[in-house]
Amino acid sequence: MIAIDPASPVPPFEQLRAGFVDAISSGELSAGHRLPTVRRLAEDLGLAPGTVARAYRELEASGIVETRGRNGTFVSFHGDxxxxxxxxxxxxxxxxxxxxxxxxxxxxxxxxxxxxxxxxxxx
Missing domain, CATH: 1.20.890 (cAMP-dependent Protein Kinase, Chain A)
Incomplete structure (x- = not known):
């Protein structure tokens, strides 16, 4: 699970974004894996929902995850x-x-x- 260090100078949304990138790169999260809802992850990590939403938006803008409406957010499929x-x-x-x-x-x-x-x- 991704841990957020409140004492870190790195903003929480960036720690979360980087944590997901690391988890995907390491294979801990594979393509097609459904991510927790914004509210659930915010609650689990003790963050504001807006912080998690920002991390998800940045991951989506980078093509790392994709949001499928009410179905949720998933790790993207890349490649040929x-x-x-x-x-x-x-x-x-x-x-x-x-x-x-x-x-x-x-x-x-x-x-x-x-x-x-x-x-x-x-x-």
Missing amino acids: PAHQEAQRAAAVFAEQVRALRLDADEALALVAAALRGGGTAPV
């Missing part, structure tokens, strides 16, 4: 069409892995085995 489709498939797979409560390392081993053509990976 094949890359975008692979990102969508990865996001769906990640949701399925979470629903099945599989360990991330095991899920990655399954993908690696499937890419090698082996079908299954050692458990």
Whole structure:
């Protein structure tokens, strides 16, 4: 989770924006991931809703996230069409892995085995 340091000289909206960029860059948040609502995240982090809204607007202006009206704000899909489709498939797979409560390392081993053509990976 993103932490905001109230003692930092960096404004809270910028700390939040940078935190999302870092989480997306590291793969912690993948393309298609739905972000919390402005109000919920503001409450969770002890920030004003306007602060979170500003961070979201700046992320959207940079093309990092996209807002889909009442459906919410999501991490954007970038790249060529094949890359975008692979990102969508990865996001769906990640949701399925979470629903099945599989360990991330095991899920990655399954993908690696499937890419090698082996079908299954050692458990």
